[in-house]
Amino acid sequence: MATVNAPSTHTLVLPHSLALDGGQELDRVELAHETYGTLNADGSNAILVCHALTGDQHLASPHPITGKPGWWDRMVGPGKPIDTDRFFVVCANVIGSCLGSTGPASIAPDGRPYGMRFPVITIRDMVRAQVALLDALGIGRLHAVIGGSMGGMQALSLAANFPDRAERVLAIATTARHSAQNIAYHEVGRQAIMADPAWQGGEYYGTGQTPDKGLAVARMAAHITYLSEAGLTGKFGRQLQDREAKSFGFDADFQVESYLRHQGLSFTDRFDANSYLYITRATDYFDLAEEHGGRLVDAFAASQARFCIVSFDTDWLYPTAESRNIVHALNATAARVSFVELSAPYGHDSFLLDVPALDRVVKGFIQG
Amino acid sequence: MATVNAPSTHTLVLPHSLALDGGQELDRVELAHETYGTLNADGSNAILVCHALTGDQHLASPHPITGKPGWWDRMVGPGKPIDTDRFFVVCANVIGSCLGSTGPASIAPDGRPYGMRFPVITIRDMVRAQVALLDALGIGRLHAVIGGSMGGMQALSLAANFPDRAERVLAIATTARHSAQNIAYHEVGRQAIMADPAWQGGEYYGTGQTPDKGLAVARMAAHITYLSEAGLTGKFGRQLQDREAKSFGFDADFQVESYLRHQGLSFTDRFDANSYLYITRATDYFDLAEEHGGRLVDAFAASQARFCIVSFDTDWLYPTAESRNIVHALNATAARVSFVELSAPYGHDSFLLDVPALDRVVKGFIQG
Numbered sequence: 001m002a003t004v005n006a007p008s009t010h011t012l013v014l015p016h017s018l019a020l021d022g023g024q025e026l027d028r029v030e031l032a033h034e035t036y037g038t039l040n041a042d043g044s045n046a047i048l049v050c051h052a053l054t055g056d057q058h059l060a061s062p063h064p065i066t067g068k069p070g071w072w073d074r075m076v077g078p079g080k081p082i083d084t085d086r087f088f089v090v091c092a093n094v095i096g097s098c099l100g101s102t103g104p105a106s107i108a109p110d111g112r113p114y115g116m117r118f119p120v121i122t123i124r125d126m127v128r129a130q131v132a133l134l135d136a137l138g139i140g141r142l143h144a145v146i147g148g149s150m151g152g153m154q155a156l157s158l159a160a161n162f163p164d165r166a167e168r169v170l171a172i173a174t175t176a177r178h179s180a181q182n183i184a185y186h187e188v189g190r191q192a193i194m195a196d197p198a199w200q201g202g203e204y205y206g207t208g209q210t211p212d213k214g215l216a217v218a219r220m221a222a223h224i225t226y227l228s229e230a231g232l233t234g235k236f237g238r239q240l241q242d243r244e245a246k247s248f249g250f251d252a253d254f255q256v257e258s259y260l261r262h263q264g265l266s267f268t269d270r271f272d273a274n275s276y277l278y279i280t281r282a283t284d285y286f287d288l289a290e291e292h293g294g295r296l297v298d299a300f301a302a303s304q305a306r307f308c309i310v311s312f313d314t315d316w317l318y319p320t321a322e323s324r325n326i327v328h329a330l331n332a333t334a335a336r337v338s339f340v341e342l343s344a345p346y347g348h349d350s351f352l353l354d355v356p357a358l359d360r361v362v363k364g365f366i367q368g
Numbered sequence: 369m370a371t372v373n374a375p376s377t378h379t380l381v382l383p384h385s386l387a388l389d390g391g392q393e394l395d396r397v398e399l400a401h402e403t404y405g406t407l408n409a410d411g412s413n414a415i416l417v418c419h420a421l422t423g424d425q426h427l428a429s430p431h432p433i434t435g436k437p438g439w440w441d442r443m444v445g446p447g448k449p450i451d452t453d454r455f456f457v458v459c460a461n462v463i464g465s466c467l468g469s470t471g472p473a474s475i476a477p478d479g480r481p482y483g484m485r486f487p488v489i490t491i492r493d494m495v496r497a498q499v500a501l502l503d504a505l506g507i508g509r510l511h512a513v514i515g516g517s518m519g520g521m522q523a524l525s526l527a528a529n530f531p532d533r534a535e536r537v538l539a540i541a542t543t544a545r546h547s548a549q550n551i552a553y554h555e556v557g558r559q560a561i562m563a564d565p566a567w568q569g570g571e572y573y574g575t576g577q578t579p580d581k582g583l584a585v586a587r588m589a590a591h592i593t594y595l596s597e598a599g600l601t602g603k604f605g606r607q608l609q610d611r612e613a614k615s616f617g618f619d620a621d622f623q624v625e626s627y628l629r630h631q632g633l634s635f636t637d638r639f640d641a642n643s644y645l646y647i648t649r650a651t652d653y654f655d656l657a658e659e660h661g662g663r664l665v666d667a668f669a670a671s672q673a674r675f676c677i678v679s680f681d682t683d684w685l686y687p688t689a690e691s692r693n694i695v696h697a698l699n700a701t702a703a704r705v706s707f708v709e710l711s712a713p714y715g716h717d718s719f720l721l722d723v724p725a726l727d728r729v730v731k732g733f734i735q736g
Contacts, residue, residue, distance in 0.1 A: 022616035120616040180600035180624040181592065187625045188588045190618065191632070192560055195581035213563035220556045221589050224549065229684075232548035238655060246653060248390035248488040250558065250645065254652070256548040257555045264559070277618065284622070285614060287606060316597075316684075 009034055009057055011100055014132045018095070021285075024119040027109065031133050032100025033057050033092035036076060037084035039139070046139040047082060047366065048130060048166075049091045050147030050154035052352075053222075053279055054271055056099040059091035060084075065270045071352060074359075081363035087143060092133050094126040094154075096278040101129075104274035105205060116202035121278060123150070123286045127157045131165060144168035144366050148351035149318070150279070153286050156326065159307070160288055160299040169303075170365055172310040172358070173351040175322035176296055176329070177287035182317065185225055186280040189218030193273045202274050215273040216264030223263045228314035228347030232256060289329075296329035307337040308365040310358065312350040314343075338365070377402055377425055379468055382500045386463070389653075392487040395477065399501050400468025401425050401460035404444060405452035407507070414507040415450060415734065416498060416534075417459045418515030418522035420720075421590075421647055422639055424467040427459035428452075433638045439720060442727075449731035455511060460501050462494040462522075464646040469497075472642035473573060484570035489646060491518070491654045495525045499533060512536035512734050516719035517686070518647070521654050524694065527675070528656055528667040537671075538733055540678040540726070541719040543690035544664055544697070545655035550685065553593055554648040557586030561641045570642050583641040584632030591631045596682035596715030600624060657697075664697035675705040676733040678726065680718040682711075706733070 014029040034057045039046060049059055049072065056063070060070040060077050076082045076089055093101035096118070104118035134142070145166040147155040152174025159169045175182070193199055196214030204210050224232075236256040240246065243253065252258040289296040307330050311323035320341045330337040342357045344350035351358065382397040402425045407414060417427055417440065424431070428438040428445050444450045444457055461469035464486070472486035502510070513534040515523040520542025527537045543550070561567055564582030572578050592600075604624040608614065611621065620626040657664040675698050679691035688709045698705040710725045712718035719726065 116618075120618075177606065179597065180604040180606065180622070181595075181597045183606070183622050184588075184592045184600065184624050184628055187620075187622075187628055188585060188592070191588060191629065192563075192585045194618075195560075195585055196563065197565055217556060217560045217563055217585065220552075220559060224552045224556070227549075229547065229549045232552065236548040238545065238548065238551070238658075250484075250488075250562075250649065252555075254548070254551050254555075256552050260552055260555055261559065281618065290606075 008061070009100055012133055012136050014129065015136070016132070018125065018129055018132070020119055020125045021122040022120050026095070026102065026119065029095060029102045029129060030100065030106070031092050031095070031102075031129055033090060033133060034059060034061060035137070036060060036089040037087050039088040039137070043139055044141070044143060045086060046088045046090060046134070046137075046142050048134065048142050048145045049076070049082070049089060050130065050145065050151035051091060051094065052147075052149035052151050053283065054267070054276070055151070056097065057091045057093045058099070059089070063270070066266075074354065075362060081359045082146070082366065087366070090133070090137065090139070092130055094279070095129045096121045096126070096275060096282060098272035098275040103272065104202065104278055105272045113205040115205065115274060118274070118278060121282050123153045123157050123282055124161055124291065126282065127154050127161060130154065130158065131162055134165065142166040144170060146170040146172075146362070146366075147174070148172035149174055149348065150283050153283065156288055159303050159305050160292065163302040163304065166305050168308070168366060169305045170308045170310070170362065171326065173312055173315050173318055173348055175318040176326050177289060178284050183284045185222060186284050188221050189280060190277050192217040192221070193277060199273060202277075204273075210268070211273045212265075212268040215268050215271065215276060218276060219267040220260045220264040223260060225317045226347060226349045228316065228345060230314065231345050231347050234345065296325070297332040300330055300333045300335055303333070303335060305335070307335055308361065309337065309339045310361055311341045312344050312346075312348070313341055314345055315348040315350065317348040376429070377468055380501055380504050382497065383504070384500070386493065386497055386500070388487055388493045389490040390488050394463070394470065394487065397463060397470045397497060398468065398474070399460045399463070399470075399497055401458060401501060402427060402429060403505070404428060404457040405455050407456040407505070411507055412509070412511060413454065414456045414458060414502070414505075414510050416502065416510050416513045417444070417450070417457060418498065418513065418519035419459060419462065420515070420517035420519050421651065422635070422644070423519070424465065425459045425461045426467070427457070431638070434634075442722065443730060449727045450514070450734065455734070458501070458505065458507070460498055462647070463497045464489045464494070464643060464650060466640035466643040471640070472570065472646055473640045481573040483573065483642060486642070486646060489650050491521045491525050491650055492529055492659065494650065495522050495529060498522065498526065499530055502533065510534040512538060514538040514540075514730070514734075515542070516540035517542055517716065518651050521651065524656055527671050527673050528660065531670040531672065534673050536676070536734060537673045538676045538678070538730065539694065541680055541683050541686055541716055543686040544694050545657060546652050551652045553590060554652050556589050557648060558645050560585040560589070561645060567641060570645075572641075578636070579641045580633075580636040583636050583639070583644060586644060587635040588628045588632040591628060593685045594715060594717045596684065596713060598682065599713045599715050602713065664693070665700040668698055668701045668703055671701070671703060673703070675703055676729065677705065677707045678729055679709045680712050680714075680716070681709055682713055683716040683718065685716040
């Protein structure tokens with residue numbers, strides 16, 4: 001059995017400037033990425049995994065700040081559904097993020113952090129950077145591109161905009177366009193960050209103050225949308241936190257309050273508030289049909305890839321109807337597409353959690 | 369045709385101190401209230417309408433700050449479903465609120481505003497104050513108690529705790545207990561307020577600073593839960609606000625962003641942040657079963673009232689399943705109960721909006 005490469009983050013400086021949908025160009029773009037497994041001689045065994053909103057390149061290696069296992073550790077590794085004994089797996093931190101790739105916390109050419117001078121980016125811009133990374137790694141055509149949530153948007157965008165670059169496209173718990181409700185939740189998060197005086201118009205780097213309170217509120221509001229109502233009830237119900245009776249005060253009486261506060265606070269240890277602004281904006285701007293003349297079917301017209309679209313029955317952030325919308329467009333182009341709605345109690349976050357049926361779908365699709 | 373009384377707010381100072389569920393007593397409680405119509409000789413034509421979270425006594429009279437029509441103007445008035453030519457209608461601002469009833473902005477016995485020294489109150493405490501008002505108005509037994517959302521909680525609580533005080537109970541778009549998800553959303557709002565430095569631990573009265581930014585974020589997050597995903601899509605979709613193309617910036621590009629920002633900001637003109645903390649806490653604490661030994665059926669055991677429970681098919685804040693839960697408990701006590709799920713596109717807010725089917729249900733139930 002081959003041993004998996006030691007997963008450590010490498011940083012590629014893109015050899016060319018990156019032209020952005022907003023009309024600007026980014027120079028000296030850095031892409032932090034990890035690879036697992038070995039690229040075979042003809043370069044045909046590469047899988048690109050795209051991470052979600054606040055994810056990163058630590059796909060199956062411990063997170064450097066939290067020490068927790070990689071976010072898809074259960075899915076990626078020797079003998080796992082995405083088998084690193086067979087496949088060369090690449091995962092890059094998206095541009096705009098804060099785990100090593102160029103984003104608002106990066107130093108601009110003038111020697112100061114970009115802050116809000118960083119250009120607004122799109123999902124397609126993220127994908128352009130991913131493709132530049134593939135070029136640098138000598139990967140012409142991916143065996144597969146895979147992603148959940150915002151990672152799924154990238155997978156779909158790659159299929160639409162670089163139709164020759166992937167044989168298989170696996171998009172999980174995602175959508176072809178952000179809905180009004182999706183935008184609304186992100187706008188609440190952005191307003192929470194911008195309302196924090198420590199945000200300072202985004203110029204907080206080096207001031208010793210960061211908008212942690214605003215970012216924590218943003219994360220709390222978003223986190224609820226990642227879970228299902230039934231999942232929250234099953235996990236917490238109205239159970240009290242370390243007490244026998246209600247305190248008649250504003251402490252976190254209920255377990256769900258304590259849990260949410262923890263989710264908010266711990267997030268601020270690992271994520272940059274400005275990156276949160278930029279990445280939520282990128283997803284809000286995402287509308288694959290709009291990019292292709294208003295018809296989603298035209299987005300996929302040039303693709304020869306095989307598609308697999310997966311939704312979860314309790315996901316109300318990107319509900320099954322959004323996946324069906326994608327499948328209908330693919331069907332209209334006579335694409336090869338399989339679609340499955342999986343049952344799992346965890347809501348949107350199901351794609352990250354222990355759902356054995358997802359493992360089987362992923363394994364079957366990439367080996368098929 | 370009789371003319372409706374000029375609707376103006378009166379304030380009752382409760383003659384006795386109010387014993388609270390938290391163990392404290394509130395002295396000199398003031399209840400701002402409006403009445404419409406005329407109480408008949410035997411006092412049998414009174415209807416108590418209970419308002420929702422951020423509602424007030426301006427049921428069918430213009431709001432003193434916004435100038436907008438009363439929140440249920442369409443439902444209450446001469447010849448309207450709650451016909452003030454026939455009924456004497458009472459609506460009081462709940463304790464804890466900020467439109468004239470005693471709340472955290474009120475002056476405590478020591479001459480300073482209560483702020484966070486105000487005791488945490490419950491829905492049952494609100495109802496105790498409502499019953500004291502009925503006593504003062506000479507109303508022994510209500511023809512009906514009616515409310516939507518938190519108003520529905522009060523209606524159910526009155527039926528459970530003062531079973532002789534209402535002949536009819538109409539509870540709309542409500543629940544018998546706050547779910548984990550309900551609590552989670554409220555906790556996000558509270559944290560947003562408390563994260564605002566202008567909150568100052570609740571001691572902002574007279575400082576010239578109020579936590580408007582935090583309160584606006586709280587309102588934005590909550591407001592999304594009042595609407596339906598389909599309703600948001602139908603109303604806003606991905607339409608841009610006063611522009612032809614996306615700005616690639618952080619302005620409110622999308623109409624839904626502009627709308628939400630307006631909802632948040634305008635709310636701060638009419639509502640006190642500390643009241644928002646206390647009233648959300650009261651609803652989070654609401655669990656009618658818990659108050660009655662853990663069995664909801666026991667809550668209604670002593671009631672002889674007729675019940676009507678109404679839900680809306682697009683309400684995901686208090687979905688139909690919550691109403692069914694109430695109906696099942698009522699059925700188990702052999703109560704007279706009718707139940708209807710109405711179809712309306714507006715989500716939870718349907719109870720406030722133009723849903724003619726609701727008018728018919730309300731009219732039929734109170735005249736039956």
